[in-house]
C-alpha cells in the first residue's frame with residue numbers, strides 16, 4: 001500500500017531564515033493523508049530512486065514540467081473582504097473621508113446576503129488564483145454575512161480567518177452602519193465565534209473566528225473590554241488596526257493619553273494570536289510590548305503609501321523581535337496580489353533608507369539600515385505570515401501543511417524573461433517574484449488538496 005497520498009518531484013523555493021531563501025533543487029516532496037509534508041528527499045538520498053520506482057506510474061505522483069517551480073502559498077494578513085467591490089476607487093481621499101464617504105456605505109450593503117455572496121465568492125477565488133492560500137479577513141458588522149464568508153472559504157478550500165467587524169460608538173460611526181450597542185455587538189460576536197468553531201470541525205484546512213474591533217476610534221471602552229474577554233474565553237485570534245495614520249494615532253493619544261499598543265493591551269487585545277494592521281507609528285516601547293505579548297504586524301506597504309503617512313520600519317521592528325507578515329489591505333491596497341505587495345515592501349524600504357526629499361543633504365535624508373532584499377520580502381509573504389499566525393504554514397518543510405503554488409515560467413501568453421537554458425535557479429526565483437501574474441499560477445494546493453479556480 002502507498003505510504004504517501006501524493007509525491008511531487010520538482011524544484012521548490014522556501015525561506016531558510018528571514019534573510020535567506022533555500023533552493024530545493026529536484027527534490028521529492030511526500031505528502032500524507034492530512035495534507036502535511038511528511039518527508040522531503042534530495043537526489044542523494046537512498047529513498048529517492050526507490051520512491052520514484054515505486055510511485056512514478058501512479059496518479060498520485062506529480063512530476064513538474066521543465067520551467068515549473070513550487071513556492072509556498074502566500075499568507076495575506078489583512079483583507080477587508082467587502083471592500084473588494086470598491087477596489088481601485090477613491091484612493092485620492094484621506095483615510096477618515098474615505099471611510100465615511102465610500103467605505104461605510106459600501107460595507108452597509110452586506111446586510112444583503114445575495115450581494116455578499118456575489119462579492120465574497122469572487123474575492124476568495126481571486127485570492128486563490130493569486131497564490132494566496134491563507135487569508136485573515138475583516139468582514140462587516142453583519143453576523144450572517146460574516147459567517148457566509150467563512151463558509152465560502154471552507155467550501156473553496158482556502159484557510160480563512162474571519163472576523164465579524166465591531167464598531168459600536170455612536171459618536172464615531174454613522175447610524176446606517178454600526179452595531180446597535182455594545183451588548184448586541186458582543187452577543188453577535190460570541191454567536192459568530194461558536195458558529196465558525198462548529199464549521200471548523202468539518203473543514204480540513206481550517207477556518208477560524210477572529211475577534212475584530214475595527215480600530216479604537218470606532219469602539220467604546222465597554223465593547224473593547226468585552227471583546228478582550230471573549231478572545232480570552234474562546235482563545236481566538238484577534239485583529240484590529242493599530243497606529244495607522246497621523247489622524248488615527250493622535251486620536252488614541254488624545255482619548256487615552258497613550259499609544260494604541262498600550263491601550264489595546266489594557267483591553268486584553270495584544271496576545272500571541274493578535275495581528276495588528278499597519279502599526280506605522282509604533283515607538284520602541286510599543287514594539288517591545290508587541291514582542292513580549294507575541295503580537296504580530298500585518299505590513300500593508302501599498303495601502304500605507306496612500307493612508308499611513310509613513311513607511312513601516314520593517315527591518316528595525318524585526319530586530320526588536322516582532323513577527324511581521326504581509327497584507328494586501330484590500331481595498332486601501334488596490335490589488336489582490338501578495339506578489340505586488342512583496343515588491344512594494346522592497347521599494348518602500350529603499351525609499352525609507354535613502355529618503356525622498358532631495359533638498360535635504362543625502363547624509364540626513366533617510367533612515368539607515370532600512371532596506372529589504374527580495375529574500376526578506378519573500379519571507380514576509382510566506383513564513384513571516386505563518387509565524388505571525390503561529391501556524392505550520394508558509395514553508396516547504398517537514399511537518400508543514402502542503403500549501404503551495406506551482407508557477408509555470410513558460411506560459412506563452414505571459415512569457416517570463418528567461419532565455420538561457422543554464423539560468424541560475426536563484427535568478428529564476430527573483431524573476432518569479434517580480435513577474436508572476438495569475439496566468440503563471442498553474443495550480444494551488446491547500447492542506448494537500450488542489451483547489452479549483
Ligand SMILES: O=c1[nH]c(=O)c2nc[nH]c2[nH]1
Nearest residue numbers: 080214215241303307332
Ligand atoms: O486601511 C484601512 N481600512 C479600513 O477599512 C480601516 N478602518 C479603520 N482603519 C482603516 N484603515
